[in-house]
Amino acid sequence: SCQKKETPQITTVEHTEIIELLTPDEFAEHIKNQDVQLIDVRMKSEFDQGHIEGAKNFHIYGKEFQDSILTLDKEQPVYLYCKAGARSEEASLELKKAGFKKVYDLKGGFSSFQSQ
16 A cells, blocks of 8 residues: 555664753752762772762672662662763663663763862
8 A cells, every 4th residue: 555654663772761861060950959869880989089979889890789779769760970971871771771760860970070
């Protein structure tokens, strides 16, 4: 027939549905005056040199990372950051795989947050 067939849309970037990249200003606004799940995915030594107040340290490449994220509430938003953004992006995808509903990632990481 000449009618156009409906083809299902395939989304190649599925994680955009639950992972949102926030600018440092947006990230600061989201976490301000709120009891949020704020996670620093850098190494402990980096975390100890400075971090965003209220953050927990779950090192993305640490053997405890998977167990640590299971202590979080999957129904509540999670805010992630690392030094520059690569590790937190990787952590975001891990949280998505684990069934988290909403994940926010700090664009440019802690380095960009400090300079605001």
